[in-house]
Amino acid sequence: MAGTLVLPVALETTFAGRTGGRHCKSHGTRRTPSMLAMSLNRPVRMAAFVGLRSVHSFSAVRSSNFRSTVASYRFSRRGRRASFVTRAMFERFTEKAIKVIMLAQEEARRLGHNFVGTEQVLLGLVGEGTGIAAKVLKSMGINLKDARVEVEKIIGRGNGFVAGTKYRGEFEERLKKLMEEIKQSDEIILFIDEVHTLIGAGAAEGAIDAANILKPALARGELQCIGATTLDEYRKHVEKDPALERRFQPVKVPEPSVDETIEILRGLRERYEIHHKLRYTDDSLIAAAKLSYQYISDRFLPDKAIDLIDEAGSRVRLRHAQVPEEARELDKELKQITKDKNEAVRGQDFEKAGELRDREMELKAQITALIDKSKEMNKAETESGETGPMVHESDIQHIVSSWTGIPVEKVSTDESDKLLKMEETLHKRVIGQDEAVKAISRSVRRARVGLKSPNRPIASFIFAGPTGVGKSELAKTLASYYFGSEEAMIRLDMSEFMERHTVSKLIGSPPGYVGYTEGGQLTEAVRRRPYSVVLFDEIEKAHPDVFNMMLQILEDGRLTDSKGRTVDFKNTLLIMTSNVGSSVIEKGGRKIGFDLDSDEKDSSYGRIKSLVIEEMKQYFRPEFLNRLDEMIVFRQLTKLEVKEIADIMLQEVFTRLKTKDINLQVTEKFKERVVDEGYNPSYGARPLRRAIMRLLEDSLAEKILGGEVKEGDSVIVDVDPEGKVIVLNGESGLPELPTPAVAV
CATH class of the missing domain: 3.40.50.300 (P-loop containing nucleotide triphosphate hydrolases)
Known part of the structure; x- marks a missing residue:
């Protein structure tokens, strides 16, 4: 029976904002340290079986300098981003992986255990598990230059592993062929992203799912397997299957701190600068880490910070590629001048057409000059900065404000x-x-x-x-x-x-x-x-x-x-x-x-x-x-304050009638009548609104329904000597009325 190798490796998730953390699993071993060392003198191949949905491949370049950068990883599929992970991050979650390995070697467990990370962190961060592998190899005294980890064979592509299995037994046959190929070589490590999807995958009536097919091989130590999932999915799916859970040993991968995220962003800076053809200031990277941590609470570092610098780069590049605003305004004028010139020619007004032609040529020259000036400025920035315009802290602040609605930009x-x-x-x-x-x-x-x-x-x-x-x-x-x-x-x-x-x-x-x-x-x-x-x-x-x-x-x-x-x-x-x-x-x-x-x-x-x-x-x-x-x-309202509030409420009525093309005015006597009936210190301004409804709106509604007030009319509301509200309709003879205190 082939022994298994503990080599926790995690691949990157998709680039566009995945929610959920990255967690690693590795399988226990019954080999002695010398056997491990012997096996690692040969190239190690990794088969990636990613979540039954998507497959990644990467090439790894390992550095022996553990002071700042432990390892850098480059994805070969669709230009995935690189990641630089600092030493401090490894110290926190590699210790447990090493302890599990040593226990497996000393106790020679009958059943192997696979590392399962269950912390909701490290969205899209490359190289967590591979970095652990490098640390493990170094702790065993194995020369990193002699141990190579590379993806040599891709198993499954997207949904293709399950797709096409129309008949009962096809999925099981396909998965068993994969297992047989892995068993024949000690140099293949099976990596399963979204490992919880194994439960129920390929299951049909009378058939078994992928998890149950893999269990015997995992129990016998015939597979070297690493999985990745989130805490919620681990609890929801894996823990409900005790037989599957006990074959994996969880290792929690924590979310990086703000300082660690800044280091990661600095490592990613070059790739994004090349992609967007611009430069990022160091302040912009620091702002991306700090502001995303402070204001974006439903996602995790470094994923949200990376998305920030990516969108900021896109917006800055788009802004510099656009035609200047002044040139666009002149272009609108140019189109109108050209149209007028053509009409003048058709009307045989050649003198006017000549004047318009001169203006047309002048506008074309101005537009050309503005565009050339903009290009020269962009070129100067590119030459001085090697890769184009700059992304500043203010650009990051603008993106955060647009995402959250929170004003984080400096006060203008x-x-x-x-x-x-x-x-x-x-x-x-x-x-x-x-x-x-x-x-x-x-x-x-x-x-x-x-x-x-x-x-x-x-x-x-x-x-x-x-x-x-x-x-x-x-x-x-x-x-x-x-x-x-x-x-x-x-x-x-x-x-x-x-x-x-x-x-x-x-x-x-x-x-x-x-x-x-x-x-x-x-x-x-x-x-x-x-x-x-x-x-x-x-x-x-x-x-x-x-x-x-x-x-x-x-x-x-x-x-x-x-x-x-x-x-x-x-x-x-x-x-x-x-x-x-x-x-x-x-x-x-x-x-x-x-x-x-x-x-x-x-x-x-x-x-x-x-x-x-x-x-x-x-x-x-x-x-x-x-x-x-x-x-x-709050104080009680005085009668004088109630009168000011009456002006505000009346202005609301004026505005509503304006939409119906009716001009309404009220006299001072009517205002006083409204205030007298609407003033009640115990109830505040609410009786005032009821008084306006009763004295003004009800009277107007009757006049409008009766046809006495129509669109385009000017209406005045007054109070007669007997105190009765009257509505007058006419174009002249209206008294001069004071403007309400406030327009709403």
Whole structure:
């Protein structure tokens, strides 16, 4: 019986973003160290049987310098990328492989064991297992120059190994021929990528699958086998087959650190520079490793960092290959001039045609000059940098922003002005509530310049106050103004989570329950849009278990869903609204009127705020309140503030009627009537909206349906001496009306 050789080797996965880790398996041995040394004096061939789906081949060039680069591997199929793996990475996961080998030699186990890596890491990284092999050979005192590992024969191609097996027994016959060929030579190591696919492969009614065919040969030590799979797939498939599992010894391959990823990217730099015909700055490689680790949480290093530099190279090359913007504008003008010239010739206006011809020639010369200038600049960059334009750190930042929606680029001048004027802009939609607007603006500015804690959300607030004072409106305005649109606000009505069994909807149902595959309402929304405002409306109505779940979001900026995936909340702004303490605000608000000066109002507000916070401390647990950045108490709305809000709501009606080509205006008397009926300190601005619906929208709807108001009409709404709302239709005689305070 041929002995087996422990030689853990891992091949690279596909280039375009595979999810899942790389893990290695190697088979135990009954040979003595001297026998191993003798066998390794000959060339070692590797047969690659890759996942029943795809086949790779590679040539290996091994270096005896273990200080920085242990080995470099070059794929020959479709120009796969090379990988340079540092010594520090090998130290972590080769020790166990060597121990397994020595135990196998000393104890001469009756059954061999194959190394099975089960860590979800090292996506697409080349040379992990081959590097282990080199380390193993060196630890045994074998000269690396005398031991060659090469793919000499490819077994299977894509789905071809299973494809075409129409009749029962064809697949088994094909696999047995493979096994016989491997048994005849001690120099072949069988590598199986996605080894979990062996279970069930080729199985049909009355037939056995590939795993059961291989088990006897593995048990007798007739095959030298290495496999690769992920932790989830290993647990899901391999562990369920104890007979297959005990024939493999797991070796976990960890994800490289950021520093190790930087070294890997430096090793890959040359190939990508040649491919894209440009250069990468060292800062861009460092940024790719750091930013991908910080902002892309659902993939692994170095795969996500490699994809970053690849896409950045493509975009930079495309940008330099394009015609300058100014030349494109001139080309549009040239086409129009040529068209006008031809029309002038057809109309026998030769004087005009001559002028247009001169302009045409002038534009052609300008376009040619711009294109030549662009080519010269690109040529100069190529000559100075050997391989073309440069990929800078800003290019990497731009790619990360486009992938995640998170602004990681440096703050521009326009954005600086936008941030500095944030309070002024928010106050256009949120009337009053200076404390809340200032607190929100401060937190966004801190986060944007990079001063916030990297392990916590952008900010976390609880807005306390009576209904209708602008708590939810402030969150909407913030999402629209700075986060891009109101769709950037994830809103959760906590009245839907009042029962214990509804809490699981936030992170997803447990396995075995309905809705498990759908994910959680909160976690899925944040995974899709990690840069957003998360609004927990009326938080006091939630079940106490919700607060337990939110503790880790507030403190660590993360939450694990029902599928075990960690969702990143570090780029979200958390806002919780509550009506706790509204009775205290209502009682204290009656004392704040127009007859008090600003100092007295601030003093009264301070007393009310302290009372509300005390009431919140009685309602919420200390560990929850202690994790919040700030507790903000909203004031009651004054009648003057309600009038400003009325202008905003009326402007919304004006805008809707504009789409129907109806020009609407209202008089000051009508505004006062709306404010009088819509002002209620206990209910905030919501009664105002109802008053506008009743007094304005209902009257207009009747006039439109009756044909009195049609498209193209100008309409004025007024109040007669008896207080009745009247709608006038006419083109002239309309009084001059003030413009509403804010246009929405």
